Amino acid sequence: MKISQAFKMAFFALRGNKMRSFLTMLGIIIGVVAVTLLISVVQGATGEITGQIESLGSNLLHVSFTGMQPTHLTISDLEVLEQNDAIFGVTGVVTRTATIRAGHADDDYSVEGVTRKYQDITEQVVKRGRFISDIDVEAHTYNAVVGIDVATELFGTENCIGNTLDIGGFDFTVVGLLEESDTMLANKDSTVLIPLTTAQRLFKYKDFDALYISATSPDTVDAAEDATDDFLIRELGDDDYTIINQSAIIDVMNEVMSVMTILLSGIAAISLVVGGIGIMNIMLVSVTERTREIGIRKAIGAQRSDILVQFLIEAVVLSVAGGVIGLMISYIGLQVLSTAMDISMSMSLGTVALALGFSAFVGVVFGIYPANKAASLKPIDALRYE
Amino acid sequence: MIELLNIRKTYYMGEAEVHALDGVTAKIGDGEFVAVIGPSGSGKSTLMNIIGCLDLADEGEYRLNGRLIDDYTERQLSEIRNREIGFIFQQFNLLPRLTAYQNVELPLIYQGLPMAERKKRVMESLEKVGLANRMHHRPNELSGGQQQRVAIARALSTHPTLILADEPTGNLDSHSGREIMNILKELHKEGRSILLITHDHNIAGMASRQLTIRDGRIEHDSAAGGAP
Numbered sequence: 326m327k328i329s330q331a332f333k334m335a336f337f338a339l340r341g342n343k344m345r346s347f348l349t350m351l352g353i354i355i356g357v358v359a360v361t362l363l364i365s366v367v368q369g370a371t372g373e374i375t376g377q378i379e380s381l382g383s384n385l386l387h388v389s390f391t392g393m394q395p396t397h398l399t400i401s402d403l404e405v406l407e408q409n410d411a412i413f414g415v416t417g418v419v420t421r422t423a424t425i426r427a428g429h430a431d432d433d434y435s436v437e438g439v440t441r442k443y444q445d446i447t448e449q450v451v452k453r454g455r456f457i458s459d460i461d462v463e464a465h466t467y468n469a470v471v472g473i474d475v476a477t478e479l480f481g482t483e484n485c486i487g488n489t490l491d492i493g494g495f496d497f498t499v500v501g502l503l504e505e506s507d508t509m510l511a512n513k514d515s516t517v518l519i520p521l522t523t524a525q526r527l528f529k530y531k532d533f534d535a536l537y538i539s540a541t542s543p544d545t546v547d548a549a550e551d552a553t554d555d556f557l558i559r560e561l562g563d564d565d566y567t568i569i570n571q572s573a574i575i576d577v578m579n580e581v582m583s584v585m586t587i588l589l590s591g592i593a594a595i596s597l598v599v600g601g602i603g604i605m606n607i608m609l610v611s612v613t614e615r616t617r618e619i620g621i622r623k624a625i626g627a628q629r630s631d632i633l634v635q636f637l638i639e640a641v642v643l644s645v646a647g648g649v650i651g652l653m654i655s656y657i658g659l660q661v662l663s664t665a666m667d668i669s670m671s672m673s674l675g676t677v678a679l680a681l682g683f684s685a686f687v688g689v690v691f692g693i694y695p696a697n698k699a700a701s702l703k704p705i706d707a708l709r710y711e
Numbered sequence: 712m713i714e715l716l717n718i719r720k721t722y723y724m725g726e727a728e729v730h731a732l733d734g735v736t737a738k739i740g741d742g743e744f745v746a747v748i749g750p751s752g753s754g755k756s757t758l759m760n761i762i763g764c765l766d767l768a769d770e771g772e773y774r775l776n777g778r779l780i781d782d783y784t785e786r787q788l789s790e791i792r793n794r795e796i797g798f799i800f801q802q803f804n805l806l807p808r809l810t811a812y813q814n815v816e817l818p819l820i821y822q823g824l825p826m827a828e829r830k831k832r833v834m835e836s837l838e839k840v841g842l843a844n845r846m847h848h849r850p851n852e853l854s855g856g857q858q859q860r861v862a863i864a865r866a867l868s869t870h871p872t873l874i875l876a877d878e879p880t881g882n883l884d885s886h887s888g889r890e891i892m893n894i895l896k897e898l899h900k901e902g903r904s905i906l907l908i909t910h911d912h913n914i915a916g917m918a919s920r921q922l923t924i925r926d927g928r929i930e931h932d933s934a935a936g937g938a939p
Binding site: 327330337341617618620621622623624625626627628629631703704705708 | 760763765766785786789790792793794798804805806808817818820821822823865869
């Protein structure tokens with residue numbers, strides 16, 4: 326018998342029992358929807374978060390000091406570290422929260438004392454005016470660069486260059502406005518940047534709260550981290566500091582996400598197996614119901630393999646059709662979710678192949694036993710069955 | 712050519728042993744029209760199942776076309792049922808969800824014939840039994856006599872050399888029964904061997920040779936003029 330004939334027979338048999346075929350497929354449909362939706366959502370979320378971390382600058386190292394003692398680091402100390410081949414730039418910052426006034430408006434914002442290098446190291450873009458300059462730092466000027474939220478909330482306009490704002494009783498002149506950040510993690514929209522030296526004087530603090538260090542390329546991040554580590558051990562004499570490596574964060578996150586993907590798809594795969602058991606159950610019932618049909622087919626010359634293939638194809642068609650319907654439902658579900666959550670989530674080709682392959686596999690595994698049972702019936706026993 | 716030598720078949724119904732066939736020996740040549748006659752329970756259906764390769768004997772030798780049946784593989788037995796033998800059952804045994812056309816086509820599908828050839832043979836067979844105009848009807852839309860004629864068309868479509876008919880008129884009224892017998896007689900004239908199983912002496916009389924079976928033994932063979 327030709328295989329195309331076997332498919333025809335399988336479709337004919339399944340069409341004759343629409344409700345039962347659909348209910349049997351439902352188990353596979355739910356399983357495939359669960360697998361593909363979960364994997365796609367996790368992948369979408371991973372992409373989103375990785376993108377945000379990467380937009381911080383994957384070359385970037387962040388050092389925060391955890392000790393109670395002052396570090397006594399100076400700008401010239403940092404210049405020593407900057408000599409390292411792996412390091413592009415080092416900048417120290419002082420960060421405080423302060424109440425800022427402008428006219429009648431006031432609110433609490435983060436104030437950061439920075440140097441000129443800060444712009445290049447953290448990849449800030451100036452929308453209007455200019456950034457903090459070397460002269461600002463040397464001369465302890467009262468100039469400030471504001472984030473976009475600060476500008477709109479305090480001045481009601483982005484056109485705020487030359488305006489004055491008050492930090493802790495000192496008047497600062499706004500010389501620059503930062504471009505709106507498109508990330509959540511490196512967001513400077515609600516920050517006011519002032520010269521480092523001015524901040525140290527204003528907050529009566531001779532130290533740095535944190536360092537930003539950028540490597541020359543993503544490949545040298547690890548070397549830069551080692552150099553920073555050596556430098557800090559030597560300078561501080563203790564290890565009261567934490568170096569955060571952006572690519573390390575991404576690595577950890579990817580690891581967490583892949584564990585989650587495996588875990589979730591494992592759980593979802595269980596529902597596929599349950600669906601497969603449903604198929605086996607129905608196929609066994611079907612073989613019993615159609616015992617006489619099998620007998621007739623054998624009497625008129627069906628080979629054992631003809632019967633086996635016929636029932637196996639029925640099981641595989643059920644499971645693959647369930648898989649295809651499940652994929653379509655998942656596709657629609659993802660479109661809806663992407664729009665609702667504003668995160669781009671799509672099914673990768675791998676996910677589609679996995680879902681289809683697995684449902685076909687389930688069909689074969691759970692179809693082979695009933696099909697074999699049908700094929701091994703003796704013609705006379707099957708014919709006599711009432 | 713069918714040669715049976717001392718065929719035995721025993722069924723177990725709970726504790727009781729039932730000797731359905733208790734040493735049957737017979738020879739049926741090519742082109743013969745033989746009726747096997749006997750009351751119900753005499754073992755005549757069991758005999759037909761063994762001859763039709765649907766069942767195996769417990770003891771004895773059955774040679775089909777000179778070759779011992781035990782020497783055939785399962786695959787070859789399926790092929791014999793498909794190509795050499797045409798079955799006609801008392802219950803018709805048509806597949807209820809297929810049309811007359813599809814039922815007749817089924818053995819040809821198992822032969823792997825191409826569509827055009829299948830169509831030619833199906834039409835030829837249905838015309839022979841006078842049901843070409845009913846080919847798109849399902850069994851439940853046909854009368855008993857028509858269903859049996861579809862079953863005969865199905866048996867004929869593969870051009871078998873041997874036709875096995877197990878009480879083919881048993882479920883039919885006398886008019887339909889006569890029609891079926893006329894078709895069988897015609898098939899015999901065309902040179903096919905026919906083995907007809909019946910408990911009805913009138914019908915058995917239409918065959919050229921009668922084998923009377925009782926309690927699993929052949930009691931009388933009209934060709935031999937007495938017990939074998």
